[in-house]
Amino acid sequence: MRLLExxxxxxFKEYDIRVPESIASKDIESGRKDAEKxxxxxxxxxxxxxxxxxxAGGIQKCHNEDEFELKYPEILNMTIKGExxxxxxxxxxxxxxxxxxxxxxxxxxxxxxxxxSSAEGGVEIESVKDQVIQEVGLGEVTEKVAKDVAQxxxxxxxxxxxxxxxxxxxxxxxxxxxxxxxxxxxLVILKDGSMMALDGKxxxxxxxxxxxxxxxxxxxxxxxxxxxxxxGFSLVELDGNIAVIGNGAGxxxxxxxxxTDNGGKAACFLDVGGTATTESVxxxxxxxxxxxxxxxxxxxxxxxxxxxxxxxxxxxxxxDDKIIVLPVFARxxxxxxxxxxxxxxxxxxxLSPSIEEAINNVVMEVNK
Amino acid sequence: MTDIFELLxxxxxxxxPVIVQGITxxxxxxxxxxxxxxxxxxxxxxxxxxxxxxxxxSVPIYETVKEAIDATGAKISIMFVPAKFFLGAAKDALxxxxxxxxxxxxxxxxxxxxxxxxxxxxxxxxxIGPNTPGVxxxxxxxxxxxxxxxxxxxxxxxxxKSGTLLYEISNxxxxxxxxxxxxxxxxxxxxxxxxxxxxFDMVKDYPNLDGIVVVGEIGGDxxxxxxxxxxxxxxxxxxxxxxxGRKAPKEKRMGHAGAIVMGNYGSAxxxxxxxxxxxIPVAKRPVEVPILLAGxxxxx
Numbered sequence: 001m002r003l004l005e006x007x008x009x010x011x012f013k014e015y016d017i018r019v020p021e022s023i024a025s026k027d028i029e030s031g032r033k034d035a036e037k038x039x040x041x042x043x044x045x046x047x048x049x050x051x052x053x054x055x056a057g058g059i060q061k062c063h064n065e066d067e068f069e070l071k072y073p074e075i076l077n078m079t080i081k082g083e084x085x086x087x088x089x090x091x092x093x094x095x096x097x098x099x100x101x102x103x104x105x106x107x108x109x110x111x112x113x114x115x116x117s118s119a120e121g122g123v124e125i126e127s128v129k130d131q132v133i134q135e136v137g138l139g140e141v142t143e144k145v146a147k148d149v150a151q152x153x154x155x156x157x158x159x160x161x162x163x164x165x166x167x168x169x170x171x172x173x174x175x176x177x178x179x180x181x182x183x184x185x186x187l188v189i190l191k192d193g194s195m196m197a198l199d200g201k202x203x204x205x206x207x208x209x210x211x212x213x214x215x216x217x218x219x220x221x222x223x224x225x226x227x228x229x230x231x232g233f234s235l236v237e238l239d240g241n242i243a244v245i246g247n248g249a250g251x252x253x254x255x256x257x258x259x260t261d262n263g264g265k266a267a268c269f270l271d272v273g274g275t276a277t278t279e280s281v282x283x284x285x286x287x288x289x290x291x292x293x294x295x296x297x298x299x300x301x302x303x304x305x306x307x308x309x310x311x312x313x314x315x316x317x318x319x320d321d322k323i324i325v326l327p328v329f330a331r332x333x334x335x336x337x338x339x340x341x342x343x344x345x346x347x348x349x350x351l352s353p354s355i356e357e358a359i360n361n362v363v364m365e366v367n368k
Numbered sequence: 369m370t371d372i373f374e375l376l377x378x379x380x381x382x383x384x385p386v387i388v389q390g391i392t393x394x395x396x397x398x399x400x401x402x403x404x405x406x407x408x409x410x411x412x413x414x415x416x417x418x419x420x421x422x423x424x425x426s427v428p429i430y431e432t433v434k435e436a437i438d439a440t441g442a443k444i445s446i447m448f449v450p451a452k453f454f455l456g457a458a459k460d461a462l463x464x465x466x467x468x469x470x471x472x473x474x475x476x477x478x479x480x481x482x483x484x485x486x487x488x489x490x491x492x493x494x495x496i497g498p499n500t501p502g503v504x505x506x507x508x509x510x511x512x513x514x515x516x517x518x519x520x521x522x523x524x525x526x527x528x529k530s531g532t533l534l535y536e537i538s539n540x541x542x543x544x545x546x547x548x549x550x551x552x553x554x555x556x557x558x559x560x561x562x563x564x565x566x567x568f569d570m571v572k573d574y575p576n577l578d579g580i581v582v583v584g585e586i587g588g589d590x591x592x593x594x595x596x597x598x599x600x601x602x603x604x605x606x607x608x609x610x611x612x613g614r615k616a617p618k619e620k621r622m623g624h625a626g627a628i629v630m631g632n633y634g635s636a637x638x639x640x641x642x643x644x645x646x647x648i649p650v651a652k653r654p655v656e657v658p659i660l661l662a663g664x665x666x667x668x
Binding site for chain 1: 533535
């Protein structure tokens with residue numbers, strides 16, 4: 001899961017990585033109390049699970065109560081790159097000499113963790129030219145390696161021990177929480193050479209969630225996404241009006257791409273998975289019926305081990321129970337697709353021989 | 369480099385023996401039957417606590433992979449164990465001497481996959497997966513969960529991150545006259561026992577190889593590294609690619625644990641750009657794959 005800044009910083013604190021004094025809140029009443037505790041001036045930071053919030057105005061300085069009353073609601077109501085602000089972090093301003101970059105990152109092709117660091121921080125790492133990259137196997141960083149990285153990025157002598165300390169703690173955090181990425185950007189160097197994490201980003205491995213009950217409180221899933229997970233399929237809610245269902249993550253992504261290419265907007269990505277049953281597909285249709293803004297359903301199935309007739313039965317049952325009242329456009333291929341077409345022939349489902357045709361039809365329908 | 373074709377084909381008329389770990393589970397049972405129907409030589413099953421029993425009254429079940437190997441001499445195992453027990457089962461297999469491990473389970477933690485790969489390296493073994501549909505040589509052997517119907521024997525290798533797209537695109541290839549010499553699922557996880565570049569190394573010297581189809585998707589940089597390898601090795605046979613997830617939102621996992629874009633890392637644009645540098649055409653839709661492949665072959 002993608003942790004918000006304040007959540008990552010809670011973990012940083014737990015691992016004794018220094019962060020500025022800060023308090024997170026979700027409404028202005030709590031925010032006012034936090035403001036008193038922290039004292040002006042401070043920074044108001046939008047908590048969103050996406051980068052680039054600074055440029056979007058999601059981080060603003062606040063000098064007094066009048067500014068607070070204006071800026072807190074403004075930032076709380078912001079949508080940044082399609083993501084609504086989840087919470088607000090009020091953070092004490094820190095005086096520092098220099099910003100640097102530090103992260104531990106799972107390099108998928110090399111199949112090992114890498115330490116990435118740079119003397120240039122506070123900007124997106126992709127735009128930084130002088131990166132020091134060090135492979136560290138399963139994520140453990142020795143003192144020697146940490147020192148080596150510190151020297152390579154040209155840190156001053158008095159900062160090196162602080163850097164080594166933070167990097168080793170970050171490594172422990174990464175390995176113990178099974179993160180794919182932990183990033184401090186910027187990591188700032190204070191006057192006395194010590195360091196502090198001004199921002200924090202973490203992405204943990206969802207497949208290891210069963211070993212990390214302590215992270216469950218950070219899990220951000222909508223009711224629908226939770227229900228989907230319980231039923232064994234994956235659902236990602238999107239902001240369009242056409243629900244996209246299929247079997248297999250690749251096939252559903254491919255359907256989403258083609259739909260978008262043709263001017264359609266997906267309301268969700270729903271993969272019924274490789275073990276779908278009539279019941280689970282019926283459950284999927286029930287979920288979709290509860291989604292707002294959906295005007296039509298697009299179904300793309302390649303029957304293999306999951307036979308298309310299993311899905312066809314679920315549709316018939318859903319029509320009987322009046323779960324589906326929306327127009328449905330489907331393309332069924334593969335195992336038992338002829339049988340399924342026969343089953344659905346008298347239903348409201350509009351079948352197409354190709355996904356291209358089904359997409360054209362669904363786009364026309366919602367633009368009617 | 370282990371010759372995957374030799375390993376899958378076996379010697380002489382004897383079909384290569386295969387062990388199934390987790391043979392008594394619902395999923396394992398179903399797919400074992402389907403593999404046997406396809407002609408795969410399933411010689412033993414392993415389910416702790418069920419040793420001594422028989423699967424379908426014919427295939428003996430053992431407590432450990434070691435016992436199964438001692439009795440059958442098999443070098444290949446396919447795993448249907450739950451993700452939580454994956455690491456233990458994989459160790460059992462690799463330490464007992466399995467040389468090719470087909471890891472079907474989805475939701476295996478990244479750290480467990482990395483530890484398994486380390487062990488496989490030490491033992492000189494290969495893992496395909498986790499979260500793979502498996503590997504097959506059409507009409508000869510199927511070690512996986514793919515349906516039989518999309519595949520026809522021929523001379524094109526298909527390497528895919530996605531399962532269903534592997535079936536869909538292989539079906540498109542088959543109906544357009546491009547049979548397959550091997551189809552291999554890399555898996556949709558962040559960490560793969562056999563990466564795209566490893567799979568390429570396995571198939572590139574196959575004598576009758578006419579071309580390769582790569583089915584990629586967003587997440588990681590397997591496609592970019594593959595394209596770079598094609599450039600570096602100056603590989604001349606036709607290659608066509610497909611990339612799913614061009615329109616997926618950033619920083620969201622799209623069904624597969626590995627299908628996630630972080631910043632520019634893993635984006636479809638980055639992959640398509642590298643493919644085009646390597647002179648590999650990228651189909652916008654699955655149906656275009658055989659058309660592009662035919663075009664590539666004509667130009668040759």
